[in-house]
Amino acid sequence: MPKPYKTPTNFPDAAKSSVAVIGSGFSGLSAAAYLAKAGYGVNVYEKNAEAGGRARQLIDNGYTFDMGPSWYWMPEVFEHFFNDFGYKAADFYELEQLDPGFTIVFGKDDVMNVPADYTALEALFESIEHGSARQLSLFLDEAGYKYQTGMNKLVHKPGLSLLEFADWDLIRGVFKLQVFTSFSKHVRRFFKDPRLITLMEFPVLFLGAMPEDTPALYSLMNYAGLKLGTWYPKGGFGKVIDGMKKVCEAQGVVFHTNSPVNHLHVENRQINKISTRYGDSSYDGVIAAADYHHVESQLLDAELRNYDEGYWDKRVMAPSSLIFYLGVTRKIEKLEHHTLFFDADLKLHAIEIYKDPQWPTKPLFYVCCPSKSDDGLAPEGHENLFILMPLAPGIEDTEALREEYFGLIMDRLEDYCSMDIRAALDYKKSYCVKDFTTDYNSFKGNAYGLANTLMQTAHLKPSIKNKKVKNLFYAGQLTVPGPGVPPSIISGKVSAQLLIQYLNKK
Structure with a gap:
């Protein structure tokens, strides 16, 4: 375990220059760690009271709830992050493989337990x-x-x-990657039973x-x-999150919580200062790992933005969520x-998210x-x-609607x-579109970022680099490589590498 790092009053002498990271979710923590490892003095600014972004925890009345991510897939991405700093994931937490990995309910007496063992699958x-x-x-x-191609070549x-x-490997394998083939048609080439199709399609919907x-x-x-x-x-x-934060602190990263950034000052096409309620601080570069749209529309002057509101309004967003703890x-x-x-029509629910937005x-669920x-x-x-x-995303969110759907969900769950689960409740909290917007400045209150459509893949996503401000780069689920925890960790690393390359050329 790394020793806790004492917050310094000044950056270590070895620091080449100072950089700021806005936001301390997975992408922000990743970016901060790699920047600090490269010798830069790093300050992380977080608007909330603790690090973690959507992966914060809610602790109340004897319960500990993960507020956001709960699926731990692609364990090698986490392992690679910790390995890059001389650690293992096991230095910070114990991993358990779940068996069944997950369960799908098609009806009260029609349940699919998806086993961990491949032969059993x-x-x-x-x-x-x-x-x-x-x-x-x-x-x-x-x-x-x-x-393998995606993780080694694309992301x-x-x-x-x-x-x-x-x-050459990508060009040679372009047809095998099936970038231009519909996921739905692809699945149906292999399977006919609607339950197997649902099993394959559920990650796309969520x-x-x-x-x-x-x-x-x-x-x-x-x-x-x-x-x-x-x-x-x-x-x-x-x-x-705790493990990644400890890695950052061991590299010398300084965290500022309850410190939302309210303006980025640009001179000669470079950020030279950022403003918080505590005043202005000078930096040589910035990674914006907060909501991309918020950074552009609220922290930058209009002429310095990559995209206008018309661009954002045309983006296809991944879902928001109604959550109950x-x-x-x-x-x-x-x-x-x-x-x-999935004891209801998957296609209808998908249409009511993406094509005809409504509750x-x-x-x-x-x-x-x-x-x-x-x-x-x-x-x-x-x-x-x-x-x-x-x-x-962007849909009306009221307490009355939350309660109405709580009733619908609990009727089926019970x-x-x-x-009678409701009779045994001793804690209840809801979280929805308004909360994503308030807590994370989330565009339209989205929970997952951009939808993975063809026109929002790879270089067609919002650019990781600000095209008008030379030392500003973005990270997180609204830029490359995309939504999800492992892609966010990778996004932070890629954005840090780009900023390091820029600063090294100055």
Whole structure:
């Protein structure tokens, strides 16, 4: 374990120059760590009371809730981050592979437990659709190629030019990557049973776009979930944030919480100062790991922005969410750690997020019960529930609507569990569009960033570099490589490398 770093009054003598990182979510922590490792003095500015962004934890009444991310996929991305600083993930938290990785409820008596063991997974598929075990193998072979190519070739590219993709391996494999093939059509080439199709399509709905509008490239997510496994960091995602923050502090990074940045001062096409309520501070470069739209529209003068409001209004956003954090005074035997309720029409809910934005007619929803794997997250004999319903961003958000949908969700959850959960509640808190906007300055209150459509892939995403301010770069889920925790960690590293390259040339 690294020793806690004492906040210095001045930067170490070895620091080449000083840089600021705005925001301390996964991308901000990643950027700060890599900048500090390169010898720069780094200050991180966080508007909230603690680091973590959407991965903050809510601790109340004996319960510890992860407020945002709860799926730990692509464990090697986390491991690579810690390895880059001489640590292992195990130095900061214990990982447990979940088995089943997750459960999908199609009906009270139609439940699919997705096993961690691949042989058991093949048997599950074969029991549902004859010949599908062989089809699964073929599907995941293709998805594995996309995953390896994507992780080794694509996600670390800054997306500043098409020439970045002038790589023989990429050119040779462009058709195998299936960038121009619909994810929906691709899945249906392999499987016919609607339950297997739903299993394959669910990550797209929760993290991106309509399956019809998503490139088949993103079957790499199926490889991540079904082949690499679903994991859980003991203590929750807050432990991952704590570990990354300790890495930063061990490099000399200084954190300023409750310190929203309110203006970026630019002179001769370079930021030279940032303003907070505590005054102005001078810097040689900035990584904006806060909401991209907020940084552009609120912190920069209009003539210095990459994009105008018309551009942002045309972006296809990934969903927002209605979330409930619930404390239950009884154990709930029927629930697993991750349970997806797809006992409704997936396509209708997707249309009501992406095509005809409205509160859903009959929502799909997801329940995380981490106290199944970690008894430290709730009082003895209690359960900790995180319930999430994907929702169109920018939609009306009222307490009355939250309560209406709480009732709809709980009716179905209680019917499935054969238990009056509401009667056993001793903690309840909701979180929705307004809260994402207030806490994270989130554009339209989105929860996940940009949708993974073809026209919002790679260099077609908002640029990681400000085109008018030479020492300003962006990181996070609204730029490359995209939404999700592992991509955000990579985004911070890529943006840090670009700023280092710029500063080294000065």
